[in-house]
Amino acid sequence: MIAAAGGDVGQTLADAVIHEGMMATTVTFGARTRALTGRHRFDLMILDAVVRPEDALHLCRQIRTLSTIPIIAVVAQGREDIILAAFESGADDCVSSPFGTREMIARIRSVLRRASHDRAMHSLPKPFRFNGWRLDTWQRTLRRPDGAVVNVTAAEFDLLVVFCQNPGRILSREELLSSTHAGLAGPIERSIDVHISRLRHKIEDNPHNPSLVKTVRMGGYFFAAVVETDG
Template sequence: MGSGTGKAGREKTTEIMIAGGGGDFERTLADAVIHEGMMATIAHGPRAHALIRRRAFDLVILDAVVGAEGAFHLCRLIRAGSTVPVIAVVADGREDVVLAAFESGADDCVSRPFGIREMLARIRSVLRRASYSRASHSLPKPFRFNGWRLDPWQRTLSRPDGTVVDVTAAEFDLLVAFCRNPGRILSREELLASTHAGLAGPIERSIDVHISRLRQKIEDNPRSPTLIKTVRMGGYIFAAIVE
């Protein structure tokens, strides 16, 4: 892992994570980012994901040139629990590869080879869009489904009659992940990535226990759930219409 800072004196320096399989490209890009007055951190695989969960990066650059499938999987894990902007770097401009990058949750996709100036321009463009989005959505809007109201800002869950339901931090995080991804199958690993409560024990057992408890609170019939459905060999899917 490498990191550094450029121009001093800024109150908040932009922090960028460069995640990939290793190589000269990542170091070259990190040097260019640092030269522009930003901070760059290089990490690979699980370590990259762990750092992204712990630290508030402003942008993630995924090097999908080597091991595209693993990079896109990491992107899905990131997107399950974060709205941090992601730029995917792919080996070529084939439509199927570019589509796979966007479908995994990338905000932009650039094909190698490319010039450093082009990459820096894309970084600035994505950061601007993210800044505009934060300015217009400074407070996260509540989710509504089947009469229920989930407020990410207040971290409250209310029944259709307005009464507040007690939920644990993990249960709340899981429900937010479902509301952000309605109709999409979420693996247990993706759901684990969305929680900030530090679930203990094996992934399958931890997630299944929390899902079971969550069903007890929001399903009319927890034994025959209609909102959080189990997908065999896949994970779970949130079947409600989310507004």
């Protein structure tokens, strides 16, 4: 089930999704939408950030505190500031409006594939551990040293998996993009930087002077932690 939140764009998207044989419904901005997503009723949320971008971004942030549901934000063409704000608010992808129906359906299917790939995680090693943190690739959870679960987006989780698989190795933005779905929509390089910034605020003691995810000038990023696997 896919939910489209917002005005005319939301209804148009819902109609297109239903035409493709998927289930969809429209919802309004507000507490009911947060409650529904908190119960994991939907597989994906599409937010209309064209007419009321601040309301859409506020809802995105609220949903992200309750759920890891994939979120696609629809943004007015040329609004790079809203695209970056959407990524910062926890969106997994952004699409500029006006958009083609075929493009949107392809984006939806791509995000859904990425969100469901945890069912194939048996090919990954057992949970990673670094600096007391535990990254479970099967359950797709990140736990602090005190055992508390930290809410991360799908893109942030995938970035952390790539870092744990390649500790100490410099990874370019292009490599990170090819290994995750953090770059499904532009501006591509800056979207990676936004996801890295959000991840640092969740795992670093001092995100402004990071000790785990390091920046390499003109190179990319590398993970400075000692990584181990369970078992």
